[in-house]
Amino acid sequence: MTKIVWRQSAINDLDQIFDYIAEEAPDRAVSFTNTLKEKATFLAENPRIGETKLPGHPSVRVFPYQNYLLLFRPLDKIKGIELLRIIHGARDYMNTYTE
Secondary structure, three states, rough: OEEEEEHHHHHHHHHHHHHHHEEEEEHHHHHHHHHHHHHHHHHHHHOOOEEEOOOOOOOOEEEEOEEEEEEEEEEEOOOOEEEEEEEEEEOHHHHHOOO
């Protein structure tokens, strides 16, 4: 069994993504945010996937999905992840990410 620990910042990101898409396409907002949740589950099942390229944060991994990046940290004692952020790829996440 896998585990996903959702940081409040990741929950806020998901809510903002939903709200933004829902302004134009409410049904698409539901399906897209559900797909992001499915990607989080995929990462929890494969916690060593993704790149470690955040300066100063060697344990944080980055996984792209469409225009978004899921930032997460593998959990040490159990199979799973801590989902830290879901950030649009156009943002300068390398210089703005803080824990």
